[in-house]
Amino acid sequence: MGYTLSQLLAVIAFALLALAAVAQVVYLLRRERRLDPFSHYLLAAASALLLAGIVERSVRIRFVAVTNTFESLVFFAGVTALVLFLYRLLAGERLLPLVAFGGTVISLALLAIASSPAIPKEVLPPIPALQSYWLVLHVTLSFIGESFFIVSFVAAVLYLASRDEEQKKTLDRLTYTAIGIGYPIFTAGALIFGAVWAQAAWGSYWSWDPKETWALITWLVYTAFLHTRLVKKLRGRLSAILSIVGFAFTVFTFFGVNYLLSGLHSYG
Amino acid sequence: MQALYRFFKSVRLAVVLLLVITALSILATLIPQGQEATFYFQNYPPALARLVTALGFTSFFQSWLFLIPCALFFVNLAVCTVDRIAGRLRRGTRRRYGPDLIHVGLLVLIVGALFTTWGRREGTFYLGKGDSIDLPLGYRLRLLDFVDQRYEDGRPRDWVSTVEASRQDRVVVASYPIEVNRPLRLRGLRIYQTNFTREEVALLRDESGQLAAIHGGEGFRWENSLLVFTGIEAERAVFERWEGHTLAEELRRAPSQPIGQYTIIELSSRELTGLKAVKDPGFVPVIAALVLVAAGLSLTFIQKRKDKET
Numbered sequence: 001m002g003y004t005l006s007q008l009l010a011v012i013a014f015a016l017l018a019l020a021a022v023a024q025v026v027y028l029l030r031r032e033r034r035l036d037p038f039s040h041y042l043l044a045a046a047s048a049l050l051l052a053g054i055v056e057r058s059v060r061i062r063f064v065a066v067t068n069t070f071e072s073l074v075f076f077a078g079v080t081a082l083v084l085f086l087y088r089l090l091a092g093e094r095l096l097p098l099v100a101f102g103g104t105v106i107s108l109a110l111l112a113i114a115s116s117p118a119i120p121k122e123v124l125p126p127i128p129a130l131q132s133y134w135l136v137l138h139v140t141l142s143f144i145g146e147s148f149f150i151v152s153f154v155a156a157v158l159y160l161a162s163r164d165e166e167q168k169k170t171l172d173r174l175t176y177t178a179i180g181i182g183y184p185i186f187t188a189g190a191l192i193f194g195a196v197w198a199q200a201a202w203g204s205y206w207s208w209d210p211k212e213t214w215a216l217i218t219w220l221v222y223t224a225f226l227h228t229r230l231v232k233k234l235r236g237r238l239s240a241i242l243s244i245v246g247f248a249f250t251v252f253t254f255f256g257v258n259y260l261l262s263g264l265h266s267y268g
Numbered sequence: 269m270q271a272l273y274r275f276f277k278s279v280r281l282a283v284v285l286l287l288v289i290t291a292l293s294i295l296a297t298l299i300p301q302g303q304e305a306t307f308y309f310q311n312y313p314p315a316l317a318r319l320v321t322a323l324g325f326t327s328f329f330q331s332w333l334f335l336i337p338c339a340l341f342f343v344n345l346a347v348c349t350v351d352r353i354a355g356r357l358r359r360g361t362r363r364r365y366g367p368d369l370i371h372v373g374l375l376v377l378i379v380g381a382l383f384t385t386w387g388r389r390e391g392t393f394y395l396g397k398g399d400s401i402d403l404p405l406g407y408r409l410r411l412l413d414f415v416d417q418r419y420e421d422g423r424p425r426d427w428v429s430t431v432e433a434s435r436q437d438r439v440v441v442a443s444y445p446i447e448v449n450r451p452l453r454l455r456g457l458r459i460y461q462t463n464f465t466r467e468e469v470a471l472l473r474d475e476s477g478q479l480a481a482i483h484g485g486e487g488f489r490w491e492n493s494l495l496v497f498t499g500i501e502a503e504r505a506v507f508e509r510w511e512g513h514t515l516a517e518e519l520r521r522a523p524s525q526p527i528g529q530y531t532i533i534e535l536s537s538r539e540l541t542g543l544k545a546v547k548d549p550g551f552v553p554v555i556a557a558l559v560l561v562a563a564g565l566s567l568t569f570i571q572k573r574k575d576k577e578t
Binding site (some may be wrong): 125181187196200201203205206217220221223227228231234257 | 544572
């Protein structure tokens with residue numbers, strides 16, 4: 001079996017991300033803990049290659065290529081790298097080097113999973129149920145929202161690990177703002193467009209299928225997170241824990257449900 | 269009364285209820301839903317099976333265990349929403365309508381979901397070319413044409429059922445191609461493409477000359493075995509002969525050949541389209557609710573950004 005162009009691009013992107021991670025580590029180990037000056041350009045290049053791979057597949061199947069697990073993972077990794085790049089570009093120093101590193105590692109992990117032989121990589125046009133632009137909005141917005149959850153997750157882990165009050169404040173703020181951006185996008189993608197698509201395809205907007213239920217569970221946790229911000233006593237530690245649990249559930253909704261629970265979402 | 273109001277306007281209660289509903293939903297996804305009681309007793313230890321069936325975990329999302337926290341959440345959300353809006357009207361200062369829109373949207377969503385739970389009806393039916401069926405609300409649907417498109421590798425590409433819809437003998441839709449993801453929307457009823465199948469029929473004659481039609485999947489007794497008609501291959505009817513629970517042999521018979529106590533007269537097959545009619549009084553409120561939530565989320569986001577800039 002030959003390799004497809006998108007696979008080749010993903011391999012180069014993987015190398016660039018790995019290089020970025022190495023650069024980040026080298027700078028983290030220096031005493032002054034400064035941001036490295038170039039790893040975000042590697043992230044941007046990796047993201048461009050991954051998304052170009054999606055575009056190439058889309059042209060070949062004449063539909064937006066986010067209709068199987070491989071494509072979903074490549075898209076997710078690409079968007080994550082892009083979000084990290086944009087954070088660095090727009091937020092500058094506020095994106096701490098460790099957060100950038102954590103995000104890069106997760107993006108690498110997504111590509112590593114995509115490379116698994118258990119995940120088919122053929123370029124195939126979608127079956128009838130998937131031929132809907134509601135599905136495209138559902139999938140892309142879900143992953144864009146989840147990319148921000150990655151940032152909030154890494155920031156929350158660092159928050160719990162950190163002893164420096166000033167740094168904790170920055171991390172707490174970053175956890176909150178990342179969820180502040182990710183939450184509306186995830187809600188629109190995973191729940192609203194998911195429901196609209198299900199209504200168009202099967203005539204029922206909600207079926208309590210395990211994946212749907214887990215997406216709702218994830219949403220409930222992030223909703224709880226946002227409301228803990230309104231109660232002074234609940235802020236800080238509990239917020240950080242909810243952010244971590246929320247991301248763990250995001251991951252379980254994406255992977256765990258497919259392999260451990262059965263349901264409608266057998267294609268990704 | 270005031271104490272009750274204070275209790276329900278608490279954000280802390282909201283967080284607790286969200287986490288309770290989350291925890292219960294997690295348990296519900298770990299236990300297969302909608303099975304017979306015997307399933308749980310076969311797969312779980314007796315004490316756990318009794319607990320699962322008694323608490324209603326077998327159809328959790330219709331059980332009181334789920335509905336009571338949801339009802340409390342509904343009241344909590346309603347009180348919070350009213351309190352927020354009333355508070356702002358009194359003070360007339362902060363202009364943050366985004367969260368209010370989201371909250372009102374969620375309240376409408378819950379009401380719409382109740383409409384769906386109690387009022388939604390669906391039915392699946394199969395039609396061949398030219399067939400008609402009477403549907404609820406006085407509708408009648410006729411299949412004009414059906415196409416099963418395949419990709420080169422044989423995977424399904426599209427199923428298109430072209431139909432004519434009439435109501436009380438008046439044609440309301442002369443010709444509409446229903447596809448997956450492209451339902452026919454009638455007033456009060458929607459028709460969805462679900463699947464397609466092939467209907468295979470063998471016409472049989474017994475010794476007395478009596479004719480009988482048998483469809484794919486059906487069978488009849490013959491001596492000590494059961495003969496099951498499984499389909500048509502290369503213009504021959506395929507039958508399986510079962511003795512008890514064991515498959516004894518597979519028989520292939522062309523028209524005019526005998527099978528059991530019968531003789532095959534004719535074999536025919538035709539394509540049928542599988543359509544689903546859905547009536548859902550919750551559809552309109554739910555769509556309205558989703559629009560409200562989406563608008564509320566966008567507004568919140570925009571207002572937060574504005575606040576940050578100023």
